[in-house]
Amino acid sequence: MKKILLNIMIVAIGIFTFSCSDDLLNTKPLDKYTEDDIWNDANLAQGFVYNIYQSVIPELLVNTSDPDEKMAGVGNEDFSDNVLTQKAHNVALDNIDKFYDAGWATNNSYYWYGGAPLSLKNPIKENSFEVIRDCNLVIENVAASEGIEAVSKPKLIAQGKMLRALIYYTKARMFGKYVIVDRVLTEEDDLKMSRSATIKETYDFIIKDLQEAAPDLPIAAEAAKGELTQGAAYAMLAEIALQGAAYVESGKEEYIDISKAASESLFALSYALDADYAGIFNNYEVAQNSSELILTRFRHIDATYCVLTPMQGLVPNMEVAKTTGEPKLKESFLGWTKCWPTHDLVEDYLVVDADGMAKKWNETSYYQNWETNGGFLSEAIYNVPRDARFEASVVRDSTQLFSNTITMRLEGNMHPSSSQKGTNLSTRTGYFVRKGIYDVEGFKAKVYTDYHQNIARLGRSYLNYAEAMLLKKDFPKAVEYINKTRVEHGKLPPLVSSDETEIWEAYKRERRVELFFENDRYWSLLRWGKFEGESVISELNDKEYKFFEINEDGTNYEIKPVFINANVHKKRFSERRYLFPVPEGERILNDKYDQNPLW
Numbered sequence: 001m002k003k004i005l006l007n008i009m010i011v012a013i014g015i016f017t018f019s020c021s022d023d024l025l026n027t028k029p030l031d032k033y034t035e036d037d038i039w040n041d042a043n044l045a046q047g048f049v050y051n052i053y054q055s056v057i058p059e060l061l062v063n064t065s066d067p068d069e070k071m072a073g074v075g076n077e078d079f080s081d082n083v084l085t086q087k088a089h090n091v092a093l094d095n096i097d098k099f100y101d102a103g104w105a106t107n108n109s110y111y112w113y114g115g116a117p118l119s120l121k122n123p124i125k126e127n128s129f130e131v132i133r134d135c136n137l138v139i140e141n142v143a144a145s146e147g148i149e150a151v152s153k154p155k156l157i158a159q160g161k162m163l164r165a166l167i168y169y170t171k172a173r174m175f176g177k178y179v180i181v182d183r184v185l186t187e188e189d190d191l192k193m194s195r196s197a198t199i200k201e202t203y204d205f206i207i208k209d210l211q212e213a214a215p216d217l218p219i220a221a222e223a224a225k226g227e228l229t230q231g232a233a234y235a236m237l238a239e240i241a242l243q244g245a246a247y248v249e250s251g252k253e254e255y256i257d258i259s260k261a262a263s264e265s266l267f268a269l270s271y272a273l274d275a276d277y278a279g280i281f282n283n284y285e286v287a288q289n290s291s292e293l294i295l296t297r298f299r300h301i302d303a304t305y306c307v308l309t310p311m312q313g314l315v316p317n318m319e320v321a322k323t324t325g326e327p328k329l330k331e332s333f334l335g336w337t338k339c340w341p342t343h344d345l346v347e348d349y350l351v352v353d354a355d356g357m358a359k360k361w362n363e364t365s366y367y368q369n370w371e372t373n374g375g376f377l378s379e380a381i382y383n384v385p386r387d388a389r390f391e392a393s394v395v396r397d398s399t400q401l402f403s404n405t406i407t408m409r410l411e412g413n414m415h416p417s418s419s420q421k422g423t424n425l426s427t428r429t430g431y432f433v434r435k436g437i438y439d440v441e442g443f444k445a446k447v448y449t450d451y452h453q454n455i456a457r458l459g460r461s462y463l464n465y466a467e468a469m470l471l472k473k474d475f476p477k478a479v480e481y482i483n484k485t486r487v488e489h490g491k492l493p494p495l496v497s498s499d500e501t502e503i504w505e506a507y508k509r510e511r512r513v514e515l516f517f518e519n520d521r522y523w524s525l526l527r528w529g530k531f532e533g534e535s536v537i538s539e540l541n542d543k544e545y546k547f548f549e550i551n552e553d554g555t556n557y558e559i560k561p562v563f564i565n566a567n568v569h570k571k572r573f574s575e576r577r578y579l580f581p582v583p584e585g586e587r588i589l590n591d592k593y594d595q596n597p598l599w
Helices: 009-018 042-060 128-144 150-175 199-216 230-247 252-267 284-289 365-373 388-393 458-471 475-488 500-514 521-532 584-589
Strands: 005-007 032-034 083-085 293-299 339-341 399-401 404-406 451-457 546-550 557-561
Touching: 042 128, 042 150, 042 293, 128 150, 150 199, 150 230, 199 230, 199 252, 230 252, 230 293, 230 451, 230 458, 230 521, 252 458, 284 293, 284 451, 388 500, 451 458, 458 475, 458 500, 475 500, 500 521
Parallel strands: none
Antiparallel strands: 005 032, 083 339, 293 451, 399 404, 546 557
């Protein structure tokens, strides 16, 4: 074997920022090791694998519109109708494609090779084919190793296969077909390779890796925090097979069956819904001990500034001395707000009316009583039995954020007209995002904090299963699984229906509010559009954004256009946007690359 010096120092750094658990690497900082050293020692090989985690896992979270964004994952709803973003401010309508649709101009190489930046100090992205090569090195060299004990090999190889599957999935859901490299290439190989012949070929490759990896991965109780597990493999297999079923040229029913079976394998493990919905997103300790979380990226306080987390792009930017609104702020907000929940999203958080039925906020008896008798609007739409996920996910008028009571109403401390810094960083819709924000004392960019981001969890997996059941026309089973999150997390009455259309509508609403800001909405809309044969997805086409504005004394409201030019936020969806274009620059370099349809 050729002697190659591999600097593994980044392993210690990378895994420390990936997971808070010291169990992942109980060694001193590593020096340089030869390739022979690594592939003949299980601990060194595991360190090499953990380094691949750092390249693969963030790419499941990062917003594809800005892959160099140091606050990876801030805008993970950017393409969807769930948020209005700061990104398109003052951007001409002619250029909106590169921010808001499923793809960019064909000369843009975003994410064909891409990957999330490793850190603020080391912002260089690893080439995805280098990551794939690393996965192949693990699979081949561990299998061939004479120094690694046989008992240690299955877990190492399984991690290599699952990581390879995940990096391929990030490409498949964007480009459909990708270049399949299933072995370690050498200098003698022809490196001018073509994409897979079909989309199904790429998804088949991903699914096979996950199916082979799952049995050899540890169960959650035997794994360190942040490690890949059997549960993570089954959860991702179920979701990937579901997404793939919408795109593959043949075998859709087979894929739905794979999703169903993987879900059922997952449910046989020891996961359970967590009653503390807010805590599993907004509290590090709750997340550490949650029975619901299946695959989570943990980052330790010793290596993580607030600016390196999505919080920096969610927290408002309103200073005590630079707002005229009431009540006066107790502390300044020093975030860089990048996006705001839409009024359209907020409407999907239902209210349990006096008759026990779940209804939209403006269809309840509480609202009708307010229309008749007047009074504070909050008592009719907020201080009522509203979906419990609303307060956990969205900051609304007259609520707490850090030590402040914040008000988005006219003359309120968060109303755009109250800011002396301009309207760019105050609310543009009447709301802020709460989901994913810790209660950090003295929040600012250079304050250290723990942080975590959830990739797979049981609530998400229940909804994947519900969708598979809907596709199989097993409506009673679909309703059963819709109700698991609806009742436990939303505190809403169970759905009771046998009407297919009504169940699908309830499911889509449930998925939207349960998985808000978990990088799901955009991909789900594409999947549903594909299943339904839609050439235009209405939710992603020409949406009109609204500002929910409460009057100064809190007794009335107006729904009006957003405070910026709404035209720059219009989306234009066409059938070609189900996939990203293959970058033209790559096609010039490799004439074997075909282009995606309609590009």
